[in-house]
Amino acid sequence: YNTMRKSILLAGFLTLASAGFAQNKLTPELLWKLGRVGDAVLSPDGKTIVYTVRNFNLSGNNGNTDMYTVAVTGGEPKLIAGSADNESSPAWSADSKKIYFLNDKGGANNLWCINADGTGEKQITTTADDISCFGISKAGNRIWMAKEVKVDKTTQDLYPDLPKATGKIYDDLMYRHWTEWEDGSYSHVFIADFENDAVGELKDIQKGERFDTPMKPNDGGEQIAWSADGNKIAYTCKKLAGKDYAVSTNSDIYLYDVATGKTENISASNEGYDKSPAFSPDGSRMMWLSMQTPTYEADRNRIMIYDFATKKTMEATAGFDYTVDGAKWAPDGHRIYFISGINATDQLWVYDGRLRSYPPIRQITSDIGDYTSFSVSDNKSDPTIIATMMSISAPTEIFRVDVKTGTSKQITYTNKNVLSTVKMGKVEKRMIKATDGKEILTWVIYPPDFDASKKYPTLLYCQGGPQSTVSQFFSYRWNFQLMAANGYIVVAPNRRGLPSFGTAWNREISGDWGGQCMRDYLSAIDEVSKEPFINKDKLGAVGASFGGYSVYWLAGHHQKRFKTFISHCGVYNLESMYGTTEETWFPDFDLGGPFWQSPKPKSYTQFSPVDFVQNWDTPILVIHNEKDFRVPLGQGMEAYTAARLQNIPARFLYFPDEGHWVNKPQNSVMWQRVFFGWLDKYLKQ
Secondary structure, eight states: OOTTSOEEEEOOSOOSGGGTOOOBOOOHHHHTTSOEEEEEEEOTTSSEEEEEEEEEETTTTEEEEEEEEEETTOOOOEEEEOSSSOEEEEEEOTTSSEEEEEEOGGGSOEEEEEETTSOOOEEOOOOSSOEEEEEEOTTSSEEEEEEEEEOSOOHHHHOTTOTTOOOOOOSSSOSEETTEEOOSEEEEEEEEEEETTEEOOOEETTTTOOOOSSOTTTOOGGGEEEOTTSSEEEEEEOOOOHHHHHTOOOOEEEEEETTTOOEEESOTTOOSOEEEEEEOTTSSEEEEEEOOSTTOTTSOOEEEEEETTTTEEEETTTTOOSOEEEEEEOTTSSEEEEEEEETTEEEEEEEETTOOSSSOEEEOOOOSSEEEEEEEOSOSSSOOEEEEEEETTEEEEEEEEOTTTOOEEEOOOTTHHHHTTBOOOOEEEEEEEOTTSOEEEEEEEOOTTOOTTSOEEEEEEEOOTTTOOOOSOOOSSSOHHHHHHTTOEEEEEOOTTOSSSOHHHHHTTTTOTTTHHHHHHHHHHHHHTTSTTEEEEEEEEEEETHHHHHHHHHHTTOTTOOSEEEEESOOOOHHHHHHHOSOTHHHHHHSOSOTTSSSOOHHHHHSOGGGGGGGOOSOEEEEEETTOOSSOTHHHHHHHHHHHHTTOOEEEEEETTOOSSOOSHHHHHHHHHHHHHHHHHHHTO
C-alpha cells in the first residue's frame, strides 16, 4: 500500500486466530454459536462478578440465559444458575453474600435469590404478571418492581358480548409503538418492604396513570433508583399521553417519598429528555442524564446534579462536547464514572467535582473497542471497576479496568473455543478528506486471506440512526468480519451526523439528510476505490434504517458507481413515512416538521428518495419487516414496486414476525444467506 497514507492497523482484543490456531472463516451459523455476555455486576466488596450469558439453539430457533460468577482476578467461571429457564438481571445484596435475579420458570418473570457460592436457590415471588426489572435498597429494607398494569378499557371490556372480536379502537396518537399496538396496559413501579427475603404488600406508586416506567421501548432498571436508606425512590417517566406523547421527548425525574406518598418533579424546567436518576452515596444529591433540546433524541446527553439542600441543579459536564451514557457515582461521592464515545470508540471517563480544570473530566481508557457497561465496587479509596467491551473483531467480554493507568485486563473468555477456530480480517482506520475539507474517520475491513495483488468486490456500509456511531461494535447481523469472510472489503465511514466527533458534527445531519452526509459516503468509497486491490466495477452499497434511506438516496444519485444495492427497513418516501411512523418527535426535528407545513421543509422537496426513483438503474434487494412500526412496511413495498415497474432487477425479502431488527435465529441466518446470495450474484459473477 501507500505507506504515507493515514492508517492504523487495529487488532481486536481477542487475538486467538492470530496465535496459531485453526483458520476457519466466520459464517452466519457460527455467529449463533457465540454466547452473548451481558448484565455483568461487581459485588460491593469488589471480589466477585456475576454475569449472564445467552446461548442460542439454531435448530430450536430459541435461546436460553444462564448466570455465572467469576473472581475479579479472573479464573474459571462458575455456572450458578443454569436451568432450562431464563435467569437474568442479577443484583448483589449489600453484604455480597447473595444474588437476586429474575427467573421466568412457569412462564412469568419472578424474583429469586441464590447464595454467592451457588447454593440455596429459592423463589421469592409467585406473581403471574411478569416482573420486568427490580431494585433493592442498599439498606436492604425495601424493594421496587416494575410490572404491567391494565388501566384502559379493552375491546372485550367495551363489547363483552363479542369475546372473539379483534378490532381495536383508538382516539389519539401513539396507538402503536416499536412492535406493539397499545393494549391499555402500562408499566408501573411497585414498592414494598423487604425483610428476610420476603416481599411485603406491593404499592403501585403510579396508580391510575396512563404512563410507562421504565419508558418504552428500550429503557430498563437504570431508570429507577432507591436512596441508600430506602426512604425515597426516583424514577423516569414521560407523563404525557396521546398526541402530546407522540410529539415530545419531555421525560422527567420524579421523586417519591415513601413516608408521605407525595411525588415531586425535580427536572420540570427542562423540556428535553431527563433519564437515569442516581442518588449520591450519602443521599445529599442526585444525578441524571439530560438532553436540553426538545424533540431532539440525539442531543448531547449531559450529567445534571441536583442538591437536595439548596434545590439547585448544575451541569457537571458543561464544556464537554461529547454525549454521556451509563453514569455511576464513585463510592466517595466526588467522582462520577461514565461512558462516552470519542473518535468512533466508546470509552470510560471520570468526572471529579474537586478538580479545577474545565471541564473537570478525564478520559480513563483508550482501547480500540467499545465499552458497553461497567460496575463499581464500594471501596472508597480505590474502587474496582469491571466493564464489558467488544470490538469489530470480538464479541462482548468482561474486563477489569485500572482507573489510574487506564489499562484493561480481560477476565472472561466465553467464546474462546469457538473463536479459536476463526481467522479474522484486518481492521484499518483511515482519515478521508470530505468535500468541505473535514476528515471522515473510516473503518476499512479486509478479508482474512487478503492479497494485495488481487482485486476485491467492495461494500460501502451505510449506518442507521441516523445519529448512531460506526464504532467498534460487534453486530450479529451487520457484522463487518462476516462480510469480509465472504470475500468483500468493507468501507464503513463515520459520515456527518454521527456521535463521538462533537456536537456540531452530530447535529449537522438534521434537516440535511441528502446533503453533506451523502457526499461523505461518496468521498469515502471514491478514495478507497483508488487502491489497486479494489475492483471499481464491483461496488455495492448496503444499510438499514437511515442506512436503508441512504441506499435508496444513492440509488438515484450514484452516477453508475455501484453495481447493486441492499436496503433493510429503509426510509423511502418521507411524506408517507411521516404519516405512519409512531414517534413523531423524530421527524418533527430531523425533517423540519410535517410535510403540510408552510413553507414546506426542504427535506420533503429535496431529500425524499421517492422523487428520484426515475433515476434508478441498478439491481436492488429490499428487506422489510411487518412489525417494524418505526419505519413501516409500506416504505419497503413502495421501493420494491417502483424498481420492478421500471424493470430493474429486484428482490423483496419479507419477515412477518420481526420488527426493526431481525432477532430470531433462523430468520437471521436466512437474512444472511439472501444477503450474500444477492451480493455474490452481482459482485462476483
